[in-house]
Amino acid sequence: MLLVTSIIAVVLTGMFIKLSLAVISLRRKNKVGLGTGGHEDLERAIRAQGNFAEYVPFGLILIACLELNGAPWWLVAGPGVALIIGRAIHAKGIHTPPPDFSKRVLGMKFTFYTLMTLMVLNLGWTIYKMIG
Template sequence: MLLITSIIAAILTIIFIKLSFAVIGLRRKNKVGLGSGGHEDLERAIRTQANFAEYIPLGVILIACLELNGAPWWLVAIPGVSLIIGRLIHAKGMNTPPPDFSKRVLGMKFTFFTLIALVALNLTWSLYRLAV
């Protein structure tokens, strides 16, 4: 079962829906059907949503692999929480006018550190399971 992954994926999906509604709201407000129409706030919202969509799938896949391979719940939960925190900080940094690049960078550091940690955890745990 993927209980921890399910919780993490559900939380991340809620965040993605919120980011998507922000894009939709700004499209309606600015009467833009495609692209950003030159509106900086809409461009930031689009990029925040797209950046989220670019990084989250690999993270969730790696979290699920770790859980499916029998890693302890806490070893699955910690990177999941870290990924959620990183994405929230990044989104806040991107969507607070003017953009707060320190939060954006911190959010990306959390995200990259988490993805790198998940790669290392998956490789280590898989090799450990093969050896045992």
């Protein structure tokens, strides 16, 4: 069962819905059906949503693999929480005008380090299970 992954996926999905609703709201406000219409706030919202959609699936897949392979809950939950934190910081940094690039960079660092950690954990745990 993927109990820890499920909780992490629920939180991340809620965050994605919030980002998506922000895009929809700005599209309505600015009367833009496709693209940004030259509106900087809409462009930021679209990129916050897009960036989230680009990185989160890899994290969830690696988290699920780790849990499916029998890693302890805390080894699964730790990177999951880090991914949530990284995505929240990034979204706040890119979405709040004017863009706070220090938060955006910090959010991406959290995200990249989490993905790299998940790569190492998955590889290490798999080798450990194969040998042990």
